[in-house]
Amino acid sequence: MFSIEISTFLGRFHPLIVHFPIGFIFLGILIETYTNIIKLRIHRKVIAFCWMMGLITSIFAVIFGWLLTLNGYYIENQISLHKWSGVFLLFLTFIGWLIKSNILNLFKKQDFFINFLVILTLVIVGHQGANITHGKNYLYEYLPSNINNFFQEKKNVKYYENSEIDSIKIFTDLILPVFENKCIDCHNQNIKSGGLNMLTIKDIKNGGLSGKSIIAGNSSKSLIFQRATLSQDNKKFMPPTGIPLTYDEINLIKWWIDKYLNSDLKLSELKLSGEEKSLLEKLYKINMNPKPYYEKLKDLPKINIDELEVLEKSEFKWNFISDNYELLEIKFTGKKIDDEKILKLKKFSNHIVSLSMTNCKLTNDNLQKISDLYNLVNLDINNNSNISDDGIKFLKNLENLEKINLYGTNVSNLIFENLVEFKKLKKIYLWKTNVTKNEVDKFNLENSDKQIFLGI
Amino acid sequence: MNCNNHKHNYKFSRRDFLTKTSLGMGALTVGSLISPSSLYSQSNYINNRLPHFPAKAKRVIYLLQSGAPSQLDLFDYKPLLNKLNGTELPDSVRGGQRLTGMSSGQSSFPLAGSIFKFKKFGKSGAWMSELMPYTSQIVDDLCFIKSMYTEAINHDPAVTFLQTGSELPGRPSIGSWISYGLGSDNKNLPEFVVLVTKDKFGQPLYSRLWGNGFLPSKHQGVQFRSGKNPVLYLDNPPGVTADIRKEQLEYLKKLEKINHRDVGDPEILSRMSQYEMAFRMQSSVPEVMDVSKEPEYIYDLYGKESRNPGSFAANCLLARKLIEKDVKFVQLYHQGWDQHGDLPNAIKVQCKDTDQPTAGLIKDLKQRGLLDETLVIWGGEFGRGSYSQGTLTKTNYGRDHHPKCFTIFMAGAGIKKGITIGSTDDFGYNIKERPVHVHDFQATLMHLLGIDHERLTFKHQGRRYRLTDVHGEIVKEILS
Numbered sequence: 026m027f028s029i030e031i032s033t034f035l036g037r038f039h040p041l042i043v044h045f046p047i048g049f050i051f052l053g054i055l056i057e058t059y060t061n062i063i064k065l066r067i068h069r070k071v072i073a074f075c076w077m078m079g080l081i082t083s084i085f086a087v088i089f090g091w092l093l094t095l096n097g098y099y100i101e102n103q104i105s106l107h108k109w110s111g112v113f114l115l116f117l118t119f120i121g122w123l124i125k126s127n128i129l130n131l132f133k134k135q136d137f138f139i140n141f142l143v144i145l146t147l148v149i150v151g152h153q154g155a156n157i158t159h160g161k162n163y164l165y166e167y168l169p170s171n172i173n174n175f176f177q178e179k180k181n182v183k184y185y186e187n188s189e190i191d192s193i194k195i196f197t198d199l200i201l202p203v204f205e206n207k208c209i210d211c212h213n214q215n216i217k218s219g220g221l222n223m224l225t226i227k228d229i230k231n232g233g234l235s236g237k238s239i240i241a242g243n244s245s246k247s248l249i250f251q252r253a254t255l256s257q258d259n260k261k262f263m264p265p266t267g268i269p270l271t272y273d274e275i276n277l278i279k280w281w282i283d284k285y286l287n288s289d290l291k292l293s294e295l296k297l298s299g300e301e302k303s304l305l306e307k308l309y310k311i312n313m314n315p316k317p318y319y320e321k322l323k324d325l326p327k328i329n330i331d332e333l334e335v336l337e338k339s340e341f342k343w344n345f346i347s348d349n350y351e352l353l354e355i356k357f358t359g360k361k362i363d364d365e366k367i368l369k370l371k372k373f374s375n376h377i378v379s380l381s382m383t384n385c386k387l388t389n390d391n392l393q394k395i396s397d398l399y400n401l402v403n404l405d406i407n408n409n410s411n412i413s414d415d416g417i418k419f420l421k422n423l424e425n426l427e428k429i430n431l432y433g434t435n436v437s438n439l440i441f442e443n444l445v446e447f448k449k450l451k452k453i454y455l456w457k458t459n460v461t462k463n464e465v466d467k468f469n470l471e472n473s474d475k476q477i478f479l480g481i
Numbered sequence: 482m483n484c485n486n487h488k489h490n491y492k493f494s495r496r497d498f499l500t501k502t503s504l505g506m507g508a509l510t511v512g513s514l515i516s517p518s519s520l521y522s523q524s525n526y527i528n529n530r531l532p533h534f535p536a537k538a539k540r541v542i543y544l545l546q547s548g549a550p551s552q553l554d555l556f557d558y559k560p561l562l563n564k565l566n567g568t569e570l571p572d573s574v575r576g577g578q579r580l581t582g583m584s585s586g587q588s589s590f591p592l593a594g595s596i597f598k599f600k601k602f603g604k605s606g607a608w609m610s611e612l613m614p615y616t617s618q619i620v621d622d623l624c625f626i627k628s629m630y631t632e633a634i635n636h637d638p639a640v641t642f643l644q645t646g647s648e649l650p651g652r653p654s655i656g657s658w659i660s661y662g663l664g665s666d667n668k669n670l671p672e673f674v675v676l677v678t679k680d681k682f683g684q685p686l687y688s689r690l691w692g693n694g695f696l697p698s699k700h701q702g703v704q705f706r707s708g709k710n711p712v713l714y715l716d717n718p719p720g721v722t723a724d725i726r727k728e729q730l731e732y733l734k735k736l737e738k739i740n741h742r743d744v745g746d747p748e749i750l751s752r753m754s755q756y757e758m759a760f761r762m763q764s765s766v767p768e769v770m771d772v773s774k775e776p777e778y779i780y781d782l783y784g785k786e787s788r789n790p791g792s793f794a795a796n797c798l799l800a801r802k803l804i805e806k807d808v809k810f811v812q813l814y815h816q817g818w819d820q821h822g823d824l825p826n827a828i829k830v831q832c833k834d835t836d837q838p839t840a841g842l843i844k845d846l847k848q849r850g851l852l853d854e855t856l857v858i859w860g861g862e863f864g865r866g867s868y869s870q871g872t873l874t875k876t877n878y879g880r881d882h883h884p885k886c887f888t889i890f891m892a893g894a895g896i897k898k899g900i901t902i903g904s905t906d907d908f909g910y911n912i913k914e915r916p917v918h919v920h921d922f923q924a925t926l927m928h929l930l931g932i933d934h935e936r937l938t939f940k941h942q943g944r945r946y947r948l949t950d951v952h953g954e955i956v957k958e959i960l961s
Binding site for chain 2: 317319344346349356428432452
């Protein structure tokens with residue numbers, strides 16, 4: 026028909042033209058209602074004329090609107106409601122004109138009914154159109170905030186403030202959400218604008234009609250990056266409508282293309298610079314520091330403080346780690362411990378996160394009795410010469426152990442086989458034991474996440 | 482006697498009367514539904530809601546270097562000063578800064594570069610001078626703050642400020658606040674112990690630096706001395722046996738109880754608990770002070786002087802023993818850093834006293850797994866200036882007080898390892914980045930112990946006081 030340029034040029038008159046049908050139809054309904062109320066008799070042809078003008082201008086509005094959609098700037102599923110309700114309005118205006126011109130006579134209350142229906146449709150069409158032009162929150166933005174919250178469209182932003190960094194994947198959780206917000210509407214498996222689908226790494230790599238969309242390690246030559254950083258009045262700027270990518274999002278994409286394109290690594294597997302960390306924190310509220318254990322143990326039942334008296338009688342000193350957590354630190358203060366005393370801890374087995382039984386003639390068998398302190402994070406049993414490698418085997422259920430102090434015990438090089446099994450263990454104190462330096466060095470090489478302190 | 486702590490005052494103060502009776506009126510109507518006592522906040526005498534959040538550090542060892550060590554000769558390497566050695570300190574750098582009366586009369590302010598050699602150490606590449614060969618070996622465990630600053634320009638107000646958060650005497654010391662806030666982990670020893678290096682001279686130290694201020698007196702620091710009587714007047718007089726002392730205390734307790742019932746002064750409770758503590762300490766103190774069982778290599782670690790009771794080295798060793806016994810706050814004082822003249826010679830002596838023991842202490846804590854829970858702090862009350870006080874010669878110079886920047890280091894619980902934060906300009910005169918005020922340091926210290934410095938308060942003379950007054954921001958960069 027026309028070239029895209031001409032149709033777009035004409036199409037952009039659509040927002041102007043739409044005001045004519047609104048005006049004419051409103052005028053028609055207004056005259057009709059007003060004369061009805063004050064019982065003034067006027068010629069019905071006046072009303073019919075208004076509707077006719079409404080009909081004619083509606084036709085133009087629809088045509089021009091249609092032309093505007095042809096250039097591909099608008100995303101079908103975002104404008105379809107406006108488009109088809111607009112066409113429906115044209116149809117209703119036509120029926121209305123037939124009625125007002127006495128060409129059609131349907132039923133008794135037809136005048137009221139068609140007026141109501143047209144106004145309702147008009148509001149819907151108008152509102153949809155304004156949403157496209159001004160953005161969805163334009164109307165509600167300055168409402169009082171409590172009402173605003175009800176209307177305002179919730180922004181679909183993902184945050185990972187409560188996620189562990191080993192559960193966050195680079196592409197799936199960091200890159201894809203940006204694409205979903207800004208690109209996927211036009212670049213998915215169904216609508217492949219420009220032949221590009223951006224849902225998977227593989228499809229992105231395959232690219233579209235303009236060629237490969239990304240080149241690993243070279244963001245400045247990658248089309249995705251180029252298009253997003255063009256001048257906004259350039260025709261090839263992406264995204265063509267809506268909010269462009271933010272500075273941080275662009276940086277994120279650049280970082281991904283330059284460094285990690287070929288895999289969907291977990292965040293915990295990367296070595297990030299301070300700048301990269303602060304970028305991720307800003308965009309996704311990711312806390313790069315691993316969460317402390319107590320945050321994961323928030324929902325334990327409350328401890329009755331009177332019950333803790335039992336522990337005091339058995340020479341245990343207890344402390345809550347703080348007021349807001351039901352977690353206990355326990356320290357044995359006596360000179361000699363036995364099974365009976367240790368069993369007193371059983372009642373609080375889920376609550377104990379730190380246990381110290383130092384220099385108290387603790388034996389391997391005693392250790393068996395603490396094997397159910399599942400939430401234990403810190404175990405200090407230094408200076409108990411009866412403790413040997415056999416005792417450590419009893420501890421293997423303590424999956425949450427992060428620190429174990431065994432200095433001054435009788436453990437030997439055999440302990441390393443057991444230590445490997447503690448996934449979360451970070452610090453091991455082995456000063457004054459039978460462990461040899463060679464074995465420690467060997468262990469350190471293979472287990473860089475665990476730190477062994479051998480002393481002077 | 483501190484009337485503000487008076488139990489009767491709490492009961493009958495005008496404000497309390499009004500709040501309680503007005504609440505009481507309401508309580509009358511809903512009395513059957515809720516207990517009115519739940520409407521009153523806890524008296525601030527008892528802090529049973531601490532720590533506010535899980536603490537990174539359980540204990541603190543504060544190695545206070547009294548007299549202000551010269552950061553320019555120890556940590557803060559300024560090659561420009563060597564280059565410009567002898568030339569005038571530019572006015573643009575000094576910026577009208579007030580000087581002490583000791584050097585303000587000087588006709589010239591010649592810049593004095595350090596005569597000591599500096600080198601980078603460890604993986605972290607921290608600058609250290611040759612004066613501290615032992616500490617240089619452990620820099621990867623340390624966190625340096627090179628941009629500390631204070632407001633006071635003379636020792637007494639500065640050290641009082643550092644210790645109590647106010648330049649004026651009368652506020653509680655940091656250790657007292659912590660004792661008040663967190664209580665005791667070992668009922669046989671005080672929560673706050675003070676060790677002062679013996680036979681050192683310089684700026685005076687006085688017990689109000691570890692005093693309880695307006696807090697109940699049981700929170701004051703207890704000084705342990707070297708020699709036969711570590712705690713003065715703790716031993717029974719000749720002829721008084723432990724049994725007699727015990728019986729005596731029991732009678733005294735009965736009398737004090739009657740007294741407390743009638744007068745209501747909480748200091749009576751405080752005194753009673755101190756008597757009892759003293760009795761328990763009669764056996765616990767000799768035990769903890771007995772270092773005879775320490776093996777040779779431990780003495781070697783802390784240095785030769787550690788066999789000499791009362792030396793800084795021996796006190797460091799003792800500090801470790803106290804920490805092992807769950808004492809919350811151990812404060813060491815070492816005098817003699819106030820080197821207005823003859824700095825190059827005097828500082829060597831000071832470093833010899835402190836370098837090896839400090840490094841030894843940190844290593845010893847580390848191998849025992851205690852460094853994870855213990856915060857170690859080393860530093861003075863302010864810094865020293867970049868111009869020479871007195872005549873500058875090739876081998877000798879002096880440095881006057883300089884509050885605008887100084888360096889401290891920390892190690893241990895909750896602190897990042899092997900980092901340096903803040904920096905000073907090329908003249909070592911002004912802070913270039915990340916200033917850390919004394920109140921910021923105090924706030925951070927409290928934070929590491931699980932205390933929100935804004936919430937640990939004590940009501941005195943009609944208002945609530947806190948260590949950091951109305952200031953203090955946590956230095957987040959150094960938290961691990």
